[in-house]
Amino acid sequence: MTETVIKTENLNFQYETDDKIKPVLFDINLDIKKGSFVCILGRNGSGKSTLAKVFCLVNKPTSGSLELFGTKIGSDVTEDQEYEIRKKIGMVFQNPDNQMVATIVEEDVAFGPENLGVEPKEIRRRVDEALDIVGMKEFARHSASQLSGGQKQRVAIAGIIALSPDVIVFDESTAMLDPIGRREVMQTILKLAGMGKTIILITHHMDEAVYADRIIVLSKGRVAADGTPEGIFSREKMLKETGLDLPQSKKVLNKLSEKGLDISTEGLDPKSAAEKIADALRKRGLQ
Ligand SMILES: Nc1ncnc2c1ncn2[C@@H]1O[C@H](COP(=O)(O)OP(=O)(O)OP(=O)(O)O)[C@@H](O)[C@H]1O
Ligand SMILES: [Mg+2]
Structure with missing residues (x-):
């Protein structure tokens, strides 16, 4: 049986700021298998990014259970264990400019593994491999500021690959790109999926969702549908209710x-x- 990487049971989450409490996720039951390509769809504010941050342990569940790579998250998990778990999930965000930390491409990709204390020879190997995977090898010594949006985003993805996570979450990583950039990044995501990485893709583009093995539709913080792209896109009533296009x-x-x-x-x-x-x-x- 395929290994489960993320499992939630009756998971709820609420934001607590100053005197305000905002419940956002309700009764989430999911089991995400290693190597699967999962797409999360839903209207603005339906809770997609909040759920992704739960998977990355940025948001801790308010109640219910969360299991990451076989470890149940709870009070008996040490900070060291959490640190190890966080390393297994990488996240790529929307704005490529906000994800660059160094001026030279290869230095940017090396930044993550350097911070993890990976030895220099291994860093060199990981940076070369990551840049090769995203098709940016020839830009290794280029200045990041001169790249297109799609190229910058691929460098950001290389930075995540260099950390060798098991799961990569893309939170609307193509949203700010032009059509060429979007295609380049989508091709990179498909390549990673083909290499067996577990992919969680959050998007507003239905044409990107068709590549996934599984689509999870969120609506007002609940799972409104969960199935194959063919299954999901034949449910007209549900699509209308959750504001999704074909x-x-x-x-x-x-x-x-x-x-x-x-x-x-x-x-x-x-x-x-x-x-x-x-x-x-x-x-x-x-x-
Ligand atoms: N840090 C926060 N504090 C309080 N409320 C928040 C916070 N972040 C998000 N929210 C609220 O949680 C709800 C879900 O937001 P979230 O960003 O998860 O939605 P989303 O599906 O990712 O939307 P979008 O498609 O616009 O990215 C929204 O009502 C939002 O206003
Ligand atoms: Mg979001």
């Missing part, structure tokens, strides 16, 4: 299906969708 591929497939083409319902990523259309056309041609 991905482009699903719109095209629906249109063709309305026109009487016999289209199977598996796979919404562009490659699968194109294959399905080709299959349907071939079938029709043979009839």
Whole structure:
């Protein structure tokens, strides 16, 4: 059986600031497997970032249980144990400019492992490998300020890869990028997913969600739906209630299906969708 990396049971979370209490997450029950590619969707303010910060131990559950990499988070977990757990989850944020700490690309990527006390030879190896994975090797000695948004974001991802986490959370990491930057970053995320990293992708773009194995829809701090992209994007009522649109591929497939083409319902990523259309056309041609 595949290992569970994140498990929550009846988890609730509330922000407590000065005299105000704001409950945000309610009764969250999730089991995220190692190597899976999970997408979290939901309206603004539905609790996506709050949940991601629970996974990273930035937000501690108010009640219910949270288990990370087999360790139950609670009063008997030491600070050292928490530190070790935090190292296993990396997070990439929205604004690439806020994530740069050094002026030279490779120094920026090295910053994390240096802080962890990794030995210089191993740092060199990790930096080279990370820059290679994100396709930024030739920019190693460049000044970070001269890069495009998509390139900066890929350097930020390299910085996380260099920490070798088991899980990487992307919190709207493509939101501030132009279409080219978005594509570059999405390709990097898909590459990491292909390498077996556990990916948690928070996005407002349905066309990014189609690549995931699983979509979790949050609505007002609750899990409103949890399933495969095909399952989720066929639930029209739920999508309407939670304010979600359809991905482009699903719109095209629906249109063709309305026109009487016999289209199977598996796979919404562009490659699968194109294959399905080709299959349907071939079938029709043979009839
Ligand atoms: N530090 C905080 N203190 C108090 N309330 C907060 C804090 N951070 C977020 N909230 C509130 O928690 C709720 C959920 O916010 P969160 O940022 O998790 O939503 P989100 O789904 O990530 O939204 P978006 O799509 O806009 O990023 C919102 O009502 C927000 O105002
Ligand atoms: Mg958010």
